[in-house]
Amino acid sequence: MSLVYLEYDFKVSPLQPATDILIAELxxxxxxxxxxxxTGLLAYILKSEWQEDVLEKLFVTQNPNFEISWTSKEIEQQNWNAEWEKNFHPIKVGDRCMxxxxxxxxxxxEYDIVIEPKMSFGTGHHETTHMMLQHILDNDFEGKSVLDMGxxxxVLAILAKKRGAADTEAIDIDExxxxxxxxxxxxxxxxxxxAFQGDSSLLKGKKFDVILANINRNILLEDIPVYADCLNKGGTLFLSGFYLRDLxxxxSKCGAYGLEFEKNLEKNNWVAAKYVN
Ligand SMILES: C[S@@+](CC[C@H](N)C(=O)[O-])C[C@H]1O[C@@H](n2cnc3c(N)ncnc32)[C@H](O)[C@@H]1O
Structure with a gap:
């Protein structure tokens, strides 16, 4: 069965920082x-999950410093693929990963990763993916057990594996x-x-040396206690999908569960932070 998506064409001014804020809110x-x-941004959502009136309540639409307008149309999944192919350019992370x-x-x-994302997030174009890939390049994964949550x-699990990870699991709530x-x-x-479909309820009793979770502020705050429980002593947690203002x-949530902040990467106000157990 072909799913129906909505393609929103947002025109925003000034382009920055409105586009970044809009991406975070959407x-x-x-x-x-x-x-x-x-001129702004094309954004995609499953039609069955969407109620348009929420757009009127966004920070970007309510803030008088920004001008924003939008149109939307329905697209079938296969049309989306053509759209994506037109717009997807290869991404390099440093000199070593593409x-x-x-x-x-x-x-x-050194690390050539081939991705056909269709409707999934994770091509390396988004700041958070890019920074998580950078963390994976900068850290030792040899022989480590790894969880890629969300x-x-x-893409993150794949780079971790190519960097020598041992048992690796990848979980996403979305089928x-x-x-x-x-x-x-x-x-x-x-x-x-x-790979598994599900959420942090699948993690009961599991242990990992490294957990990578690029999701969003609210889910991370909810799931940090579960991640802390699943992380081996001496293990590392990398979190992204949130803004600097939420760091x-x-x-402090990580600290409350024994996970100590070590460093963070930042790009356009997005953060990818590293914690150690
Ligand atoms: C920002 S994307 C990150 C994708 C990829 N890991 C990357 O770094 O590009 C977040 C992903 O988390 C998934 N997700 C959202 N809530 C989740 C939850 N509670 N448990 C597991 N996955 C979730 C979404 O479906 C989405 O694919």
Whole structure:
């Protein structure tokens, strides 16, 4: 069955910081994918999950410093793929890692990741994915057991595996992401990554050396106690999907469960923070 999505074409002024704030707010409302352009942003959400009147209550729509207008249209999933192919360019993370689509030419990099995201989040274009990939490049994954929570396309689990991770699990609440992760792990010769559909209730009794969770502020605040429970002593937790203004709240919740803040990366006000157990 083909799912029906809504494509919103937002025109915003000034382009920055309005686009960044809009992406953060729409992400919290459940929008799954964003394509930035010269006038603003295309954003996609499943029609069945959406009530448009929420847009009137956003910070960007209510703040007189921003001008914003939008149109929307229904698109079928297959149309979305064509749209995505038009807009998806390969992304490099430093000199060592490239995330590209199957129809892009491979480059000479240490970690070449091929992703067909369809409607899943996680192409490396978003700041949070990019910073999480950077953390994976900067840290030792050799022989570590890894959880990628909120895996989207599975891109973080795939890079962790390519960096030498041992047992690796990838979980997403969304069926489409779960299926997409399964496809992408095969495509990248990482088929021993185990993918599951679900949430933190699946984590009972499990233990990991590293947990990667790029989700959003509210889910992270709710799930940090579960992550702390699942992290081996000496383990590392990487969290992203929230803004700099929420770092203190996230860090103090982690602190309350014995997880000590070590460092964070920042890009356009987004954060990817590292905690140690
Ligand atoms: C910001 S995307 C991150 C995707 C990918 N890990 C990346 O870094 O690009 C967040 C993902 O978390 C998933 N998600 C949202 N709430 C969740 C929950 N409670 N448990 C597990 N996954 C969740 C969404 O479906 C989405 O795929």
């Amino acid at each position: 992400g919290e409302l459940g929008f799954e994918s964003f394509v930035e352009n010269e 995330v590209r689509a199957p129809f892009h030419e491979a480059d000479e990099v 895996c989207g396309t599975g 489409w992401c779960f299926l997409n992760t399964q496809e992408n792990v095969e495509r990248n010769d990482c088929s021993d990554i185990k 203190d709240a996230i860090s």
